[in-house]
Amino acid sequence: MSFSSLVTAQATSTAPVPTGVPIQGDYDGPLRPRVHYSPPKGFMNDPNGLFKDVNGTWHLYYQYNPTDVVAGNQHWGHATSPDLYTWTNQPIALFPPNSTSGVFSGSIVIDPENTSGFFPNTTSGVVAIYTLNTPEKQVQEIAYSFDDGHTFTPYSGNPVLDVGSNQFRDPKVIRYGDKWVMVIAFASEYVIGIYTSPDLKNWTHASNISHIGFLGVQYECPNLVQLPIRDGSNSTTTEKGWVLTISINPGAPLGGSITQYFPGEFDGTHFVPHDGATRLSNFGKDDYAGQFFYNESVSIGWASNWEYTNLVPTANEGWRSSMTLPRENYLIDTGVRGWELVQEIYDIQPILSDQLSSSDNLVNTTSQVDFGNSTSVYFDMNITFPADVTFSTYASINFIFSTQSSNEQFKGGYILTGSTPYTIWVDRGNTNGFDHPLFTDKFSASQLKPAERIQGIIDRSLFEVYVDNGSVVGTVDVYPTEPFTSLSIGTGDLPEGSIVSLQVWGLKDTWA
Secondary structure (H helix, E strand, O other), X not given: OOOOOOHHHXXXXXXXXXXXXXXXXXXXXXXXXXXXXXXXXXXXXXXXXXXXXXXXXXXXXXXXXXXXOOOOOOEEEEEEEOXXXXXXXXXXXXXXXXOOOEEEEEEEEEOOOOOOOOOXXXXXXXXXXXXXXXXXXXXXXXXXXXXXXXXXXXXXXXXXXXXXXXXXXXXXXXXXXXXXXXXXXXXXXXXXXXXXXXXXXXXXXXXXXXXXXXXXXXXXXXXXXXXXXXXXXXXXXXXXXXXXEEEEOOOOOOOOOEEEEXXXXXXXXXXXEOOOOOEEOOOOOOOEEEEEOOOOOEEXXXXXXXXXXOOOHHHHHOEEOOEOOOXXXXXXEOOOXXXXXXXXXXXXXXXXXXXXXXXXXXXXXXXXXXXXXXXXXXXXXXXXXXOOOOOOOOOEEEEEEEEOOOOOEEEEEEEOOOOOOEEEEEEEEEOOOOOOOOOOOEEEEEEOOOOOEEEEEEEOOEEEEEEOOOOEEEEEEOOOOOOEEEEEEEEEOOOOOOEEEEEEEEEOOOOO
16 A cells, blocks of 8 residues: 555545445446456555455455545455455445544454454454554554454454554465464565564564565565465476565556565565565556465455556546456476466356357467457467477567447557567557556567467456466556457467467456
8 A cells, every 4th residue: 555645635535434334336337347346436456355254255355445536545445256256345344443544455364263362252253454554653453353354343452563653564464383474564664574473463573574676665565475386287286385475666667566576485484585586476557466365375456556546537437446357376486587476367267258259270360359248358369389480570469459439449469579588568559548648558578488378358448468377467457438349369470380279258247
């Protein structure tokens, strides 16, 4: 949560906030995503408190201003889902205690052993750990829930962690052995602190990680997570590896905000990266402050950027900001490049609707796909090249989403020219719904080997591309003045012996 962006807005939000009932929203606007979560109304940013309850329901909380379409007046919004795509808005979960404070980012844990002492009669007690931002400082508080995270009672002994700083926020708590472990940002000092606790109430400083990766202006929203490791055949092994993520804002290489990650070793008190590399989770500009669900390898990020999020045109529909698709994460050892994070699209089968196109032979030809009744579309291209392949200067894969009458286009593709590197690219420059000097239009990322699979989702005002099952991920907001209605996708100048198959699906309207 970017502190500097909230100072003014937090003090100016005075409208009453509904309590005990879900906020109602209009999900019919032409820019409203159908499968990416967006708030019913108002402004949303960082995902918070992600967890799956004992009944298998997924819970998404988020930084939420329910009274305006700019950042500020921070509460925890709340939604639940059986599949991470079909969401039900719930009443606001956490409220600031007064008009000059805000409930900033944090996390949730389940306390089956009642280490906190809050739950003598249940094994499904839920505890939220979050930053309370006041004009004087930022402190860490906890609140507990007996009803699977729908309502919370603040702990009477709050705050549970106060170091006297106004730049100390975004606690992410995990279970390690017989203790709780927190990672938290000393935002302006470029330090991630590690704390431990036996009971979620009493915290002891264990170590710091400082000045790693891109520094930007502030560190925010750290995660420490243990993930599965897959081998070269994409099979899950019995091993697991640790990853630390740190979000920075502003100061990302492309401008504004971004998330970086560091594979490494963790022993319960100290984290040590495997190498000195800085790795970004996304080559686009609109994926920030991602959080992992408690005790899961699934994550969701905030699909926006602090450089322009308070200005984007969805405010005309009464809301701002979406979340990324849910992602299943794991680690692979790439050899000379070291350990890398792979972010697969979480099981998309529940939201596939009509099949719009299918081809087993899309070599050096183009398929024209009409969206029909669909407003959100998913494509899945699988590619096989001959062994020891040599590419011509013009070898490429290309896709174009087009509007019907305004001549707007969102373009992308994959360049195979000659030799390495092989490059995925996207271009949102030919859409006319939003103009801002920092709304960069072109993005790309390169690979050492040619792609074997490219998946893409256009969801009205948001596009995501996943290369090689999420080895490379790009997320970009896109704002046409009218809906996209068609897709042109094909390949050109591929070598003899290439095999390209394509499936295109409409996606269900999860808000219908």
